[in-house]
Amino acid sequence: MLSLKKYLTEGLLQFTILLSLIGVRVDVDTYLTSQLPPLREIILGPSSAYTQTQFHNLRNTLDGYGIHPKSIDLDNYFTARRLLSQVRALDRFQVPTTEVNAWLVHRDPEGSVSGSQPSSGLTLESSSGLQDVTGPDNGVRESETEQGFSEDLEDLGAVAPPVSGDLTKEDIDLIDILWRQDIDLGAGREIFDYSHRQKEQDVDKDLRDGAEQDDTWSGEGAEALARNLLVDGETGESFPAQFPADISSITEAVPSESEPPGLQNNLLSPLLTGTESPFDLEQQWQDLMSIMEMQAMEVNTSTSEILYSAPPGDPLSTNYSLAPNTPINQNVSLHQASLGGCSQDFSLFSPDVESLPVASSSALLPLVPSNSTSLNSTFGSTNLAGLFFPPQLNGTANDTAGPELPDPLGGLLDEAMLDEISLMDLAIEEGFNPVQASQLEEEFDSDSGLSLDSSHSPSSLSSSEGSSSSSSSSSSSSSSSSSSSASSSASSSFSEEGAVGYSSDSETLDLEEAEGAVGYQPEYSKLCRMSYQDPSPLSCLPYLEHVGHNHTYNMAPSALDAADLPPPGALKKGGKEKQADFLDKQMSRDEHRARAMKIPFTNDKIINLPVEEFNELLSKYQLSEAQLSLIRDIRRRGKNKMAAQNCRKRKLDTILNLERDVEDLQRDKARLLREKVEFLRSLRQMKQKVQSLYQEVFGRLRDENGRPYSPSQYALQYAGDGSVLLIPRTLADQQARRQERKPKDRRK
DNA sequence: TTTGCGTGTCATACT
DNA sequence: CAAGTATGACACGCA
Numbered sequence: 001m002l003s004l005k006k007y008l009t010e011g012l013l014q015f016t017i018l019l020s021l022i023g024v025r026v027d028v029d030t031y032l033t034s035q036l037p038p039l040r041e042i043i044l045g046p047s048s049a050y051t052q053t054q055f056h057n058l059r060n061t062l063d064g065y066g067i068h069p070k071s072i073d074l075d076n077y078f079t080a081r082r083l084l085s086q087v088r089a090l091d092r093f094q095v096p097t098t099e100v101n102a103w104l105v106h107r108d109p110e111g112s113v114s115g116s117q118p119s120s121g122l123t124l125e126s127s128s129g130l131q132d133v134t135g136p137d138n139g140v141r142e143s144e145t146e147q148g149f150s151e152d153l154e155d156l157g158a159v160a161p162p163v164s165g166d167l168t169k170e171d172i173d174l175i176d177i178l179w180r181q182d183i184d185l186g187a188g189r190e191i192f193d194y195s196h197r198q199k200e201q202d203v204d205k206d207l208r209d210g211a212e213q214d215d216t217w218s219g220e221g222a223e224a225l226a227r228n229l230l231v232d233g234e235t236g237e238s239f240p241a242q243f244p245a246d247i248s249s250i251t252e253a254v255p256s257e258s259e260p261p262g263l264q265n266n267l268l269s270p271l272l273t274g275t276e277s278p279f280d281l282e283q284q285w286q287d288l289m290s291i292m293e294m295q296a297m298e299v300n301t302s303t304s305e306i307l308y309s310a311p312p313g314d315p316l317s318t319n320y321s322l323a324p325n326t327p328i329n330q331n332v333s334l335h336q337a338s339l340g341g342c343s344q345d346f347s348l349f350s351p352d353v354e355s356l357p358v359a360s361s362s363a364l365l366p367l368v369p370s371n372s373t374s375l376n377s378t379f380g381s382t383n384l385a386g387l388f389f390p391p392q393l394n395g396t397a398n399d400t401a402g403p404e405l406p407d408p409l410g411g412l413l414d415e416a417m418l419d420e421i422s423l424m425d426l427a428i429e430e431g432f433n434p435v436q437a438s439q440l441e442e443e444f445d446s447d448s449g450l451s452l453d454s455s456h457s458p459s460s461l462s463s464s465e466g467s468s469s470s471s472s473s474s475s476s477s478s479s480s481s482s483s484s485s486a487s488s489s490a491s492s493s494f495s496e497e498g499a500v501g502y503s504s505d506s507e508t509l510d511l512e513e514a515e516g517a518v519g520y521q522p523e524y525s526k527l528c529r530m531s532y533q534d535p536s537p538l539s540c541l542p543y544l545e546h547v548g549h550n551h552t553y554n555m556a557p558s559a560l561d562a563a564d565l566p567p568p569g570a571l572k573k574g575g576k577e578k579q580a581d582f583l584d585k586q587m588s589r590d591e592h593r594a595r596a597m598k599i600p601f602t603n604d605k606i607i608n609l610p611v612e613e614f615n616e617l618l619s620k621y622q623l624s625e626a627q628l629s630l631i632r633d634i635r636r637r638g639k640n641k642m643a644a645q646n647c648r649k650r651k652l653d654t655i656l657n658l659e660r661d662v663e664d665l666q667r668d669k670a671r672l673l674r675e676k677v678e679f680l681r682s683l684r685q686m687k688q689k690v691q692s693l694y695q696e697v698f699g700r701l702r703d704e705n706g707r708p709y710s711p712s713q714y715a716l717q718y719a720g721d722g723s724v725l726l727i728p729r730t731l732a733d734q735q736a737r738r739q740e741r742k743p744k745d746r747r748k
Numbered sequence: 749t750t751t752g753c754g755t756g757t758c759a760t761a762c763t
Numbered sequence: 764c765a766a767g768t769a770t771g772a773c774a775c776g777c778a
Binding site for chain 3: 751752753754755756757758759760761762763
């Protein structure tokens with residue numbers, strides 16, 4: 001369990017770092033409770049890599065030396081962990097993405113979106129047209145790859161390039177462009193600013209900033225103006241017509257705002273009531289959309305490290321938080337209203353009605369009540385999906401095409417759409433909270449995320465026990481003189497090691513000098529470490545000094561005796577000698593010591609032999625206490641040496657993998673953000689289209705007397721079964737409110 | 749001369 | 764408890 005704890009901690013830390021880098025807030029508790037399995041996998045996965053390895057077991061194959069026994073496990077571990085991390089990181093976004101694909105299915109050709117609804121088209125026609133668009137695509141597009149998706153986007157005029165996954169500069173630029181394009185919708189956001197701020201009071205400032213920026217970009221909406229009949233005064237974006245659907249969305253978006261009691265009229269009647277300012281509804285609609293897009297863009301901003309100073313603000317959270325609230329209308333049949341001749345000419349419209357251009361004229365907008373909130377009361381309750389996507393007009397209408405439409409639209413839009421939005425909310429709330437985003441940027445700048453390891457190491461290094469080893473060593477050994485004395489004469493040779501306080505070293509050195517080669521040459525050669533032909537003590541010394549660190553293990557005093565041996569003044573020197581010197585250099589200190597102590601077997605054996613064999617080996621020889629001590633030290637140091645190598649390798653791999661993970665996550669994030677932007681745009685277009693359709697259908701309805709219904713008194717209600725009902729406003733409002741609660745309950 | 753890096757060791761905690 | 768392993772901290776040597 002200890003290991004579990006350790007790895008748990010470590011894994012969590014790493015994940016937290018990774019996720020924090022991409023702006024995703026990690027709630028460990030949540031995962032522990034609700035997603036234990038995944039977490040465990042992630043955490044335990046690593047543990048396997050850290051499982052201690054019995055190096056001596058590897059002896060036969062690897063001989064245990066210089067090989068990283070865990071390399072394989074480690075790689076697997078990291079790979080698995082990386083994948084897991086990516087999956088998890090993507091999880092939040094991917095889910096939405098999946099649902100988003102469904103959205104694409106509904107996307108209509110631009111023509112429809114442009115707002116120039118064929119005025120001549122009957123409701124049936126329009127519906128059928130919609131169906132045509134959606135039907136075929138439905139199954140196909142969901143399975144489409146990213147590329148396909150991007151294509152769709154392009155169809156819509158989206159700039160999104162094929163989703164490559166890499167957040168290249170181009171991508172960033174693209175995001176930038178998209179953002180700017182969408183920004184023009186941001187006007188009027190302030191209306192909603194405070195409605196959803198419960199959580200983000202602190203973010204207000206940011207939001208304000210964002211709003212300002214929106215204004216700055218508003219000018220770019222000129223393009224949209226050119227195309228569309230309706231143009232947002234502020235943003236310049238065009239909108240076909242504002243309908244209840246919009247209202248509902250808006251209302252949902254702005255649930256908390258004060259709702260003037262008699263707003264109902266506004267909702268559905270916008271078309272009919274010419275009194276209201278045309279731009280209010282539109283404005284609100286745009287606000288809503290702009291907020292959503294702004295959120296998306298803001299996220300981008302954080303991700304792309306950039307850029308737009310646009311402060312991440314409420315908008316994001318606000319929008320998305322709203323989404324969940326969107327009611328799904330399933331209730332229904334309140335009143336069967338007769339769908340007057342849908343085919344009737346528009347000319348029939350009463351003057352009042354006429355004020356509402358069926359198509360997408362600015363006149364439609366007037367419907368909107370001054371207060372966005374008011375909309376909530378009426379339409380807010382009604383489902384977005386229902387309002388926006390009138391399923392069928394079965395009622396009395398002849399239209400047969402209707403039935404099919406509703407399902408796709410109703411089902412996908414209602415559920416998938418709303419769910420998706422909610423998911424987006426979650427994603428934003430969790431990971432792309434503006435505040436966090438800003439923090440994220442900081443983190444990136446400081447690269448603090450990755451610096452965790454390094455951060456503590458430096459400090460600890462300096463701070464910690466610096467002198468501990470030296471002090472202990474000095475105390476233990478007679479040669480308390482530190483390195484300062486190393487330079488001194490005869491004793492110098494061994495003082496270097498002695499300096500550290502480990503008498504054993506000095507001893508070994510001496511032994512080496514005195515003893516020279518021992519009978520176990522073959523073994524050394526075998527190791528390729530050195531051919532110990534000429535054990536020239538003297539020559540060894542210099543090397544040893546280089547190699548020899550202060551770290552010598554305390555040896556028995558007896559060893560010291562031999563250690564003090566003299567200097568190598570008298571060694572043979574010749575051509576071979578240099579070679580020998582070179583070889584000596586190759587030897588490790590322990591090898592030198594072993595040789596000096598006449599250890600009858602190789603260090604390799606000493607280090608890598610299993611305990612049993614090792615003890616058996618020792619028992620075969622009559623070894624002195626000093627020799628035994630040295631052997632044990634060699635074994636200990638040798639194992640520790642390998643452990644240190646493994647440890648370093650692991651550490652390095654960890655860093656590299658983290659780096660890779662961060663890169664991958666950044667790429668994914670950028671891609672998802674691009675997709676999100678496109679989805680939002682598509683959604684907006686769809687809503688516009690639905691509005692137009694709603695207007696068109698409603699405008700063609702006629703009562704028994706052949707007169708059009710007043711939008712202020714009647715509204716179209718979409719039933720769960722796809723039927724469309726014409727009901728009084730009052731009932732519609734009631735239902736809407738009822739349904740308004742459902743989503744909330746359902747979500748939590 | 750200073751600095752960063754790689755390595756070997758040690759000490760210590762854990763398995 | 765002994766043998767191993769893991770890892771932070773140091774000290775060296777080197778470029």
